[in-house]
Amino acid sequence: MSNALVQIDSLCIDVKVTRTRRLTIVNSATFDVQPGQLLGLIGESGSGKTMLCRSLVGTLHRRGAYINSGSLKFNGIDLIAASPKDWREIRGKEIGYIPQSALAGPNPVMTIGAQMAEAIQLGEKMDKSVVRKRAIELLEIVQIRRPEIVLKQYPYELSGGMKQRVMIACAIAREPKLIVADEPTTGLDVTVQAEIMQLLKQIRKDLNTSIILVSHDLPLINEVCDDIVIMHAGSTVEKIPSAKIQDTRHPYTEALYRSRIDLVEPRGKLITINGQPPTVGDWPTGCRFAGRCDYAKPGCSADVEIPSIKVGPNHLTSCLRQAEIWGK
Amino acid sequence: MSVTFKSFGYEVQAVKNVDFVLPQGKVVGIVGESGSGKSTFARVLSGLQEPTGGYVTYLGAPIQDGKEIYKGELRKAVQMVFQDPYSSLNPRMRIINAVAEAVRVHQNPNKSEAQQIALDLLKRMGISEIDAFKYPSSLSGGQRQRASVARALSVQPKILIADEPTSAIDQSAQSQLLELFSELIKDGLSIVLVSHDLGVIRYLTDNVYVMQNGEFVETGSSSKIFENPSNAYTQKLIASIPSSGKK
Amino acid sequence: MSSNKAFAADASRKERLKEWVSRPGGFGIITGCLMFVTITVVGFIYPLVGPFGTDEFVGESLEGPSLAHPMGLDQLGRDVMTRVFAAVPADIGIAFLGVTIPLVIGTVVGILLGISKNKQVVSIVSSLIDGINAFPLLIIAIAMVTFLGPGLFNVVIILTLMSWARYARIARTKAVVVLQENYIEATKLMGYSKRRVISKHVAPNVSSESLAYALSDFILVIIIVSGLSFLGFAARPPMPEWGAMIADGRTFIGQAWWLTVFPGLALCWSAISLSFIVEGLSRRDRGNA
Numbered sequence: 001m002s003n004a005l006v007q008i009d010s011l012c013i014d015v016k017v018t019r020t021r022r023l024t025i026v027n028s029a030t031f032d033v034q035p036g037q038l039l040g041l042i043g044e045s046g047s048g049k050t051m052l053c054r055s056l057v058g059t060l061h062r063r064g065a066y067i068n069s070g071s072l073k074f075n076g077i078d079l080i081a082a083s084p085k086d087w088r089e090i091r092g093k094e095i096g097y098i099p100q101s102a103l104a105g106p107n108p109v110m111t112i113g114a115q116m117a118e119a120i121q122l123g124e125k126m127d128k129s130v131v132r133k134r135a136i137e138l139l140e141i142v143q144i145r146r147p148e149i150v151l152k153q154y155p156y157e158l159s160g161g162m163k164q165r166v167m168i169a170c171a172i173a174r175e176p177k178l179i180v181a182d183e184p185t186t187g188l189d190v191t192v193q194a195e196i197m198q199l200l201k202q203i204r205k206d207l208n209t210s211i212i213l214v215s216h217d218l219p220l221i222n223e224v225c226d227d228i229v230i231m232h233a234g235s236t237v238e239k240i241p242s243a244k245i246q247d248t249r250h251p252y253t254e255a256l257y258r259s260r261i262d263l264v265e266p267r268g269k270l271i272t273i274n275g276q277p278p279t280v281g282d283w284p285t286g287c288r289f290a291g292r293c294d295y296a297k298p299g300c301s302a303d304v305e306i307p308s309i310k311v312g313p314n315h316l317t318s319c320l321r322q323a324e325i326w327g328k
Numbered sequence: 329m330s331v332t333f334k335s336f337g338y339e340v341q342a343v344k345n346v347d348f349v350l351p352q353g354k355v356v357g358i359v360g361e362s363g364s365g366k367s368t369f370a371r372v373l374s375g376l377q378e379p380t381g382g383y384v385t386y387l388g389a390p391i392q393d394g395k396e397i398y399k400g401e402l403r404k405a406v407q408m409v410f411q412d413p414y415s416s417l418n419p420r421m422r423i424i425n426a427v428a429e430a431v432r433v434h435q436n437p438n439k440s441e442a443q444q445i446a447l448d449l450l451k452r453m454g455i456s457e458i459d460a461f462k463y464p465s466s467l468s469g470g471q472r473q474r475a476s477v478a479r480a481l482s483v484q485p486k487i488l489i490a491d492e493p494t495s496a497i498d499q500s501a502q503s504q505l506l507e508l509f510s511e512l513i514k515d516g517l518s519i520v521l522v523s524h525d526l527g528v529i530r531y532l533t534d535n536v537y538v539m540q541n542g543e544f545v546e547t548g549s550s551s552k553i554f555e556n557p558s559n560a561y562t563q564k565l566i567a568s569i570p571s572s573g574k575k
Numbered sequence: 576m577s578s579n580k581a582f583a584a585d586a587s588r589k590e591r592l593k594e595w596v597s598r599p600g601g602f603g604i605i606t607g608c609l610m611f612v613t614i615t616v617v618g619f620i621y622p623l624v625g626p627f628g629t630d631e632f633v634g635e636s637l638e639g640p641s642l643a644h645p646m647g648l649d650q651l652g653r654d655v656m657t658r659v660f661a662a663v664p665a666d667i668g669i670a671f672l673g674v675t676i677p678l679v680i681g682t683v684v685g686i687l688l689g690i691s692k693n694k695q696v697v698s699i700v701s702s703l704i705d706g707i708n709a710f711p712l713l714i715i716a717i718a719m720v721t722f723l724g725p726g727l728f729n730v731v732i733i734l735t736l737m738s739w740a741r742y743a744r745i746a747r748t749k750a751v752v753v754l755q756e757n758y759i760e761a762t763k764l765m766g767y768s769k770r771r772v773i774s775k776h777v778a779p780n781v782s783s784e785s786l787a788y789a790l791s792d793f794i795l796v797i798i799i800v801s802g803l804s805f806l807g808f809a810a811r812p813p814m815p816e817w818g819a820m821i822a823d824g825r826t827f828i829g830q831a832w833w834l835t836v837f838p839g840l841a842l843c844w845s846a847i848s849l850s851f852i853v854e855g856l857s858r859r860d861r862g863n864a
Binding site: 266 | 506
């Protein structure tokens with residue numbers, strides 16, 4: 001495990017709400033990412049997955065958030081202690097970021113070419129022809145046809161799928177070791193989504209980049225990623241290889257898996273997860289899923305430390321009762 | 329009842345020359361990607377937009393009378409739920425008032441009785457009494473969608489057109505909304521479901537129309553479409569659905 | 576995502592108030608409100624209950640601040656404090672009129688424009704609005720005063736004539752946006768009457784923006800009213816009014832600083848208190864983003 005690219009251990013992220021109030025958004029996240037691994041990060045809204053992404057890209061302070069405790073290491077570098085200057089060397093060059101397609105995207109007042117030039121140079125001065133050549137090369141990698149023309153276009157002239165491809169091109173411009181993709185295909189058509197997933201897999205293969213793919217869509221993550229980390233209410237509750245998803249050892253993952261709509265017959269009973277995720281900051285004691293869990297016993301809500309139990313190669317769970325429910 | 333729709337081109341030909349039938353008591357889905365024209369189509373069906381050519385009939389009679397669409401009592405028969413939960417409700421009106429207003433105008437002008445009817449309706453949609461008195465900004469996306477459904481149902485429509493109702497809300501809210509729709513269907517509501525989410529379409533609909541570039545490229549019962557699509561575009565769509573266990 | 580415990584219906588009033596204040600901007604809003612209410616209330620009440628009249632000669636001219644006269648006496652022996660507070664109806668009251676009247680007129684016009692389907696009418700009126708907005712307010716006000724003659728009442732008229740266009744522009748822009756929202760389309764589906772839609776759905780959403788602007792405008796108008804009086808265009812002697820008092824006191828500024836400083840402070844107090852409110856509100860909006 002020591003050659004992991006990213007090591008996150010008991011990470012705790014808080015947010016400053018008012019002068020006196022603090023909310024804990026991420027309570028205890030633990031997982032690591034190997035070089036070249038395609039890791040899926042899944043959770044409902046409010047699970048803390050976005051904050052976790054921000055901590056990896058160093059933009060927590062923009063939301064008034066900060067890391068309270070735990071460790072966050074990238075390639076041996078302690079990201080918590082990283083100064084803004086350190087981050088300028090890391091962001092874009094070592095760690096790339098692909099934003100959610102519906103929200104961010106290319107800057108509407110810049111041409112695609114200008115955007116890509118920015119992403120390629122990242123503040124360093126480079127020869128214009130070199131930059132242009134690299135931009136065209138990148139656009140070809142993301143399978144945009146006629147890149148020379150696209151370079152001169154503005155984002156509004158492109159479709160959602162193409163814009164997202166441009167964002168991917170910007171993210172891989174400096175061949176970072178890690179790419180964090182925060183719901184990159186949410187809001188895109190399903191055919192475009194399939195193509196973009198193919199593209200990410202290809203990039204992983206060709207550049208040996210690790211990719212953390214965040215989504216709320218379990219079937220998608222399951223199909224595309226090697227391993228999956230499931231988050232609920234601010235903690236990582238399970239880490240499991242995709243292939244083994246049916247052998248899950250956490251009730252939340254099981255509920256997520258079972259509630260997939262393609263498993264249900266038309267208008268049949270949809271298996272939904274009871275209740276809502278606990279409100280941020282209002283975390284109950286003990287296991288935070290207990291209130292919604294079918295297997296919960298009183299002991300689950302007691303004020304106990306949530307464990308991280310290894311139940312198989314590359315498989316960790318934090319269900320207190322996992323041994324009883326699924327056997328050893 | 330049925331809604332038949334025959335239309336020609338529409339402005340930038342958003343919808344071209346389509347034929348569509350909603351048989352009584354059935355749920356029909358319209359699947360397509362963004363830009364396919366399905367939302368425009370839904371809006372014409374609901375009476376929010378006029379077709380440039382062709383006509384729509386409801387129970388055999390055209391819905392358009394001169395400049396007015398769904399005149400008078402007919403307006404209540406077809407209602408719509410929109411995609412964006414954030415703009416579907418008046419931000420300055422409490423949920424209960426938004427629904428009670430509809431009840432007061434159409435059913436019962438008595439303020440307290442109307443409020444009670446609205447409360448009951450909201451409860452059926454899974455919105456508690458406490459939440460009913462809140463403003464939309466205090467509710468989640470899923471709750472807002474259900475409130476919009478409540479408002480639509482308050483006039484007791486026969487047909488509900490749902491334009492991408494699940495696209496902007498999260499997984500668990502989606503399931504709750506879909507279960508709600510299931511129940512309503514069992515109670516006799518006909519639904520036209522417009523969506524790009526094939527899973528949702530498969531779950532809810534009897535018949536499906538596949539739309540591409542303003543035209544219906546394939547239509548049939550949903551089981552047939554999903555198991556044995558004949559059109560190339562439909563096949564491509566079905567193949568793009570991620571399914572667990574298939575690498 | 577609402578995460579505030581105070582939204583629970585069983586939170587007590589005190590708890591909810593505390594929560595409201597602790598959110599971003601709450602402190603500013605409360606401070607501003609208290610400050611503003613203080614000066615307004617004192618301004619309206621003090622001249623009625625105070626020991627001196629606004630035009631009474633009560634002592635030696637140009638006497639400095641003392642216990643009996645905390646703000647001193649002016650060159651005619653009048654009590655400055657009484658006059659400073661007596662100026663409130665003029666400064667704040669007139670400014671209030673100078674904001675609310677254009678607000679109402681402008682918002683109504685703006686909404687009507689937003690709704691209107693008549694393209695010609697809309698473009699004519701819009702051009703008119705843009706034209707009026709193009710002129711700098713203070714300059715035109717001065718010009719119009721030379722035309723109409725001085726006096727506070729005339730100032731209100733001038734302000735109304737000039738300012739309504741600003742509100743109309745804001746209201747119209749917001750109305751156009753609101754009319755495209757889904758909930759307005761839903762009213763069509765519900766078959767509501769046009770009257771109902773406008774009054775219950777369009778107007779409340781449009782006016783929230785206009786009101787926000789009005790609050791900022793209030794500050795501006797207070798200063799304009801005082802400014803015009805300072806230049807001699809609005810309030811005429813012996814009417815107490817801060818700008819006029821500052822102008823009068825200019826000549827004696829070396830010997831009797833209190834003649835200019837206290838009215839100036841009152842002016843600042845009013846403007847700052849409103850600024851607190853505006854800043855608090857904008858912080859709150861940003862914080863909730």
